[in-house]
Amino acid sequence: MPTLTIDNQQVTVPDGNTVFEAAEQLGIVVPHFCYHHALGAVGACRMCAVTVVEGSMPGMKMSCMTPAEEGMVVETGTAQAEGFREHVGEWLMTNHPHDCPVCDEGGECQLQEMTIASGHGLRNYRGNKRTYQNQDLGPYVAQEMNRCIQCYRCVRTYQDYCGGRDFGAMGSRQRVFFGRFRDGMLESDFSGNIVDVCPTGVLTDKTFRFKTRLWDLEQAPSICPHCSLGCATVPGGRYRELQRVVSGVNLQTNGHFICDRGRFGSGYVNHPARPRHARAGGSRVSVTDAVDSLLRRISETVSQHGPEAVAMVGSGRASLEANLLLRQWAAELNCPPPVFELHPRRARAIRQTVGTLSDHLASLRQVRKSDLVVVFGADPLAEAPMLALALRQVVRAGGRVVVLDPRPVELPCEFEHHPLTQEKILCLLAGNCEKELFNRLLQDLMAARRPVLVGGGDLLGGVGLQLLGHLTESCDNDDRYCLVHPLLPQANSFGAGLLEGPEQTDLLERLESGRVRALICLESDPCSEHPEAGRMQLAISRLDYLAVFDYLPTHATKRADLLLPTTTPVEGDGVFINNEGRMQAFARVLQPGVPLAVTGQGNHPPREFVPATPGCHPRPAWQLLQQVLGDERTLHGLRQAAAEHESRLEGLSDLQPGGEGLRVMPSSQAPVEESTVEIWSQDGDLRLLPVQVRYGSDHASCLSDKLTPRMTGPQLIVHPQEAEKRQLKAGETVLLKTAQGTFRFPLACDERVVRGRVIVPCLPGTPLEILVPGGLSLPCEIEGEAP
Amino acid sequence: MSLWRDIKGTLQPFWITLCKMLSRPVTVQYPEQKQQMTPRYRGRLMLTRDPDGQERCVACHLCSAACPVDCISMQATEAEDGRRYAAWFRINFTRCIFCGLCTEACPTLAIQVTGEFELAGRDPLKLVWEKEDLLVDHGGHDPDYNFYRQAGIAVAAPRGANPTESPPVDPKGLLP
Numbered sequence: 001m002p003t004l005t006i007d008n009q010q011v012t013v014p015d016g017n018t019v020f021e022a023a024e025q026l027g028i029v030v031p032h033f034c035y036h037h038a039l040g041a042v043g044a045c046r047m048c049a050v051t052v053v054e055g056s057m058p059g060m061k062m063s064c065m066t067p068a069e070e071g072m073v074v075e076t077g078t079a080q081a082e083g084f085r086e087h088v089g090e091w092l093m094t095n096h097p098h099d100c101p102v103c104d105e106g107g108e109c110q111l112q113e114m115t116i117a118s119g120h121g122l123r124n125y126r127g128n129k130r131t132y133q134n135q136d137l138g139p140y141v142a143q144e145m146n147r148c149i150q151c152y153r154c155v156r157t158y159q160d161y162c163g164g165r166d167f168g169a170m171g172s173r174q175r176v177f178f179g180r181f182r183d184g185m186l187e188s189d190f191s192g193n194i195v196d197v198c199p200t201g202v203l204t205d206k207t208f209r210f211k212t213r214l215w216d217l218e219q220a221p222s223i224c225p226h227c228s229l230g231c232a233t234v235p236g237g238r239y240r241e242l243q244r245v246v247s248g249v250n251l252q253t254n255g256h257f258i259c260d261r262g263r264f265g266s267g268y269v270n271h272p273a274r275p276r277h278a279r280a281g282g283s284r285v286s287v288t289d290a291v292d293s294l295l296r297r298i299s300e301t302v303s304q305h306g307p308e309a310v311a312m313v314g315s316g317r318a319s320l321e322a323n324l325l326l327r328q329w330a331a332e333l334n335c336p337p338p339v340f341e342l343h344p345r346r347a348r349a350i351r352q353t354v355g356t357l358s359d360h361l362a363s364l365r366q367v368r369k370s371d372l373v374v375v376f377g378a379d380p381l382a383e384a385p386m387l388a389l390a391l392r393q394v395v396r397a398g399g400r401v402v403v404l405d406p407r408p409v410e411l412p413c414e415f416e417h418h419p420l421t422q423e424k425i426l427c428l429l430a431g432n433c434e435k436e437l438f439n440r441l442l443q444d445l446m447a448a449r450r451p452v453l454v455g456g457g458d459l460l461g462g463v464g465l466q467l468l469g470h471l472t473e474s475c476d477n478d479d480r481y482c483l484v485h486p487l488l489p490q491a492n493s494f495g496a497g498l499l500e501g502p503e504q505t506d507l508l509e510r511l512e513s514g515r516v517r518a519l520i521c522l523e524s525d526p527c528s529e530h531p532e533a534g535r536m537q538l539a540i541s542r543l544d545y546l547a548v549f550d551y552l553p554t555h556a557t558k559r560a561d562l563l564l565p566t567t568t569p570v571e572g573d574g575v576f577i578n579n580e581g582r583m584q585a586f587a588r589v590l591q592p593g594v595p596l597a598v599t600g601q602g603n604h605p606p607r608e609f610v611p612a613t614p615g616c617h618p619r620p621a622w623q624l625l626q627q628v629l630g631d632e633r634t635l636h637g638l639r640q641a642a643a644e645h646e647s648r649l650e651g652l653s654d655l656q657p658g659g660e661g662l663r664v665m666p667s668s669q670a671p672v673e674e675s676t677v678e679i680w681s682q683d684g685d686l687r688l689l690p691v692q693v694r695y696g697s698d699h700a701s702c703l704s705d706k707l708t709p710r711m712t713g714p715q716l717i718v719h720p721q722e723a724e725k726r727q728l729k730a731g732e733t734v735l736l737k738t739a740q741g742t743f744r745f746p747l748a749c750d751e752r753v754v755r756g757r758v759i760v761p762c763l764p765g766t767p768l769e770i771l772v773p774g775g776l777s778l779p780c781e782i783e784g785e786a787p
Numbered sequence: 788m789s790l791w792r793d794i795k796g797t798l799q800p801f802w803i804t805l806c807k808m809l810s811r812p813v814t815v816q817y818p819e820q821k822q823q824m825t826p827r828y829r830g831r832l833m834l835t836r837d838p839d840g841q842e843r844c845v846a847c848h849l850c851s852a853a854c855p856v857d858c859i860s861m862q863a864t865e866a867e868d869g870r871r872y873a874a875w876f877r878i879n880f881t882r883c884i885f886c887g888l889c890t891e892a893c894p895t896l897a898i899q900v901t902g903e904f905e906l907a908g909r910d911p912l913k914l915v916w917e918k919e920d921l922l923v924d925h926g927g928h929d930p931d932y933n934f935y936r937q938a939g940i941a942v943a944a945p946r947g948a949n950p951t952e953s954p955p956v957d958p959k960g961l962l963p
């Protein structure tokens with residue numbers, strides 16, 4: 001821990017830190033380009049010059065390359081260092097096109113900032129400027145190569161950190177070029193990050209092209225709602241339109257980067273079909289009238305049919321506060337506690353995570369730092385994309401990644417894939433089959449210094465995660481824990497699971513029995529989330545009363561007798577709890593409303609004055625529920641009460657949006673043992689496995705038009721031998737026969753798929769949406785279309 | 788002594804008034820008689836065109852950032868040829884304080900002051916001017932400047948063909 005003096009201020013830094021990092025700790029920002037927190041220093045730009053007055057090597061040094069030493073004295077403002085930096089600034093600008101007015105980086109350009117910081121003002125060089133031809137890098141990233149300063153940050157991000165292979169540096173001398181070999185869409189699922197790291201306007205967000213300058217953008221720290229990892233994001237919008245999402249910084253979760261699903265999947269906020277008005281019995285009403293009519297109908301139902309006749313559904317999409325208030329409402333009405341996850345098998349997976357696994361959970365940072373990660377039944381790029389990036393960091397640091405999964409798993413790094421069926425994985429975890437592989441893994445896990453097990457909640461279910469819990473415990477030793485990183489279905493699944501009471505009978509059975517007369521759904525859609533979608537739709541159509549609080553257009557909002565529009569996470573405040581039990585607060589970015597581009601028909605804003613913003617009725621679900629309950633506490637008061645009442649939520653009221661978040665306390669209850677071990681083997685027949693895919697499987701990203709170019713249409717994937725056995729060829733349209741119905745889809749073959757399984761993507765909004773992931777594989781048959 | 792000063796103070800104004808009564812008046816009979824404003828007078832704003840007759844404004848948001856009363860708003864968009872321009876551009880002259888800071892901020896010399904100051908009216912909405920109202924068909928005080936011919940972006944000329952630019956390099960070339 002050396003102590004050094006920089007600009008007459010003393011600072012003590014951890015061993016191995018550089019002078020640059022030490023200065024940063026003091027709040028002194030040395031001008032720099034090639035240094036980046038996540039990428040480290042390479043000493044390429046020569047911008048960060050400082051003078052070492054005392055130390056083992058005195059003189060002018062690059063601060064990002066100079067290790068901090070005990071007793072070192074450093075000056076950042078000497079004439080020598082400043083003069084050098086000014087020259088470097090001038091050299092970097094010799095070829096610059098000076099087109100800030102039309103450059104999307106303007107206002108948030110590190111080149112602008114560092115040029116000012118370096119003191120360079122007038123261009124003395126009189127020669128011609130070098131120019132480049134630009135490339136078309138696809139619909140997400142715009143390129144304007146003339147602005148490049150050759151800092152190599154993009155390549156270090158795209159290739160080194162994210163494992164992309166189709167973008168790199170080309171050419172030599174004055175011609176160094178950063179792009180693809182040919183025009184075309186960037187293939188990496190993390191391509192948007194090069195926009196964030198490029199310090200100039202070479203790489204900018206094409207979906208945000210010419211939309212808004214930073215100083216006009218409304219921004220706030222938020223949490224990505226597209227998977228359970230809870231990455232930090234900073235969404236930005238203007239004129240009531242959410243225009244872009246950039247990565248936030250949370251070293252415990254995502255670090256500095258986010259995936260393209262999170263970055264470009266925000267179109268649901270501006271979606272024209274979003275519910276914008278409260279509706280009761282088919283006609284528009286005010287929010288107050290809607291709440292009154294809701295209260296009246298529910299109290300009628302309770303008095304006529306008893307409290308048992310009211311059922312409530314919370315969700316992993318709604319904030320913790322809203323779910324808490326829903327539970328409070330149920331308690332006040334004395335009706336059964338809300339169901340927080342409609343899919344019974346997914347609910348059991350969440351229950352295991354929240355309970356049994358809660359003292360062994362690994363953060364994404366711990367995954368990155370691990371030396372051996374074994375993934376059981378998860379496809380990281382589809383279920384939790386940033387986990388794939390974390391796995392790459394494991395491999396880059398010399399660690400190993402082993403994946404056991406029936407799907408054709410792809411990762412941006414080298415890994416060992418064992419294609420095993422879902423049942424085989426469960427059986428292996430129970431120690432009943434694949435013993436050789438199991439023993440080998442066990443040995444490696446015992447020997448590893450920081451082992452982490454990743455468990456896909458969808459494939460493993462409650463039983464699998466419980467077995468995974470036993471496995472971690474057996475791999476623990478005196479020096480360290482073996483940690484688990486479970487993947488859950490939604491952004492706040494953990495938070496919703498935390499509020500779940502004792503296991504109840506499946507909601508579908510309760511609905512079908514006819515005892516339930518009124519159903520209240522909080523940001524959930526039973527018709528597309530329950531595994532028996534067809535039966536669920538029928539049961540719902542027989543209800544007396546369906547009240548829905550939601551911000552997405554769903555089957556439930558269409559059928560609702562009473563609809564209360566809520567705000568999306570970017571239009572309200574709240575807390576989500578991610579898959580490792582980290583409570584994270586998000587803040588409001590925009591006020592809800594129909595985007596100006598829609599109301600002004602793109603021409604110019606309307607020329608009349610209206611007192612209310614069009615489409616401003618949605619309110620945060622917790623506010624609506626407070627109105628229902630006559631509760632007048634502030635959000636802070638609400639959180640404070642929750643933290644006092646629920647010991648696991650300690651510290652909830654101190655959360656700040658944009659912070660690192662806080663882990664919930666581990667569960668003190670005895671572990672939940674599940675009796676039904678759903679293990680059996682079905683070798684020989686063909687079974688169907690509905691799974692999530694990278695783009696379009698979550699309810700929000702399927703409504704984002706920006707993601708359309710990345711979406712793969714519905715298709716069935718089988719092992720080539722299965723296709724051959726049935727005389728089918730890849731690419732042809734086949735009939736898929738299941739208990740849920742017959743579908744026609746193109747067939748794809750992949751060697752990496754396990755034999756005997758048909759992999760089918762779940763895509764809400766298409767006929768495939770009734771095949772909800774999270775269950776066990778279903779019997780099915782595929783055959784060629786009758787000629 | 789102070790008595791003498793008081794007498795002088797009483798009589799002098801009458802003397803001055805008498806003198807002025809006999810000289811020519813400087814009053815301009817506005818509005819019958821229009822005044823020619825000096826070129827640097829800061830009146831109503833306009834959006835000028837470049838020597839090629841194209842809109843100069845690139846919707847860079849610098850004027851709206853500089854404006855102390857926030858009366859400028861706009862939306863940028865892109866034309867087929869890559870030109871950035873304002874899809875709409877609005878100045879609310881009921882708020883404008885005619886400080887001219889926007890014209891100082893403008894990097895393309897698009898927004899300029901005019902000598903016009905007769906903006907009074909009964910309908911405030913008439914003072915909310917859109918791009919069509921603001922655009923003129925000349926270059927104002929600086930008729931020769933063309934931003935797209937100075938900046939290294941291929942709109943007015945092909946890539947690498949603006950003055951002080953070399954033709955595009957070939958990054959795949961092997962020669963040293």
Ligand code: SF4
Pocket residue numbers: 096097098099100101103104105106107109110111112147199200201202
């Ligand atoms: S990269 Fe920065 S300095 Fe260069 S044109 Fe864009 S905003 Fe201006």
Ligand code: SF4
Pocket residue numbers: 147148149150151152153154155178197198199200202203
């Ligand atoms: S494209 Fe951007 S990040 Fe890449 S080298 Fe050029 S300036 Fe640096």
Ligand code: SF4
Pocket residue numbers: 832853854855856857858859878882883884885886887888889890
């Ligand atoms: S003159 Fe001043 S107040 Fe008027 S638009 Fe320009 S900057 Fe704003």
Ligand code: SF4
Pocket residue numbers: 101843844845846847848849850851861889892893894895896897898
């Ligand atoms: S500063 Fe000039 S170019 Fe930029 S938006 Fe205003 S008028 Fe247009």
Ligand code: FES
Pocket residue numbers: 031032033034035041042043044045046047048062063064065
């Ligand atoms: S930041 Fe140190 S050399 Fe680039």
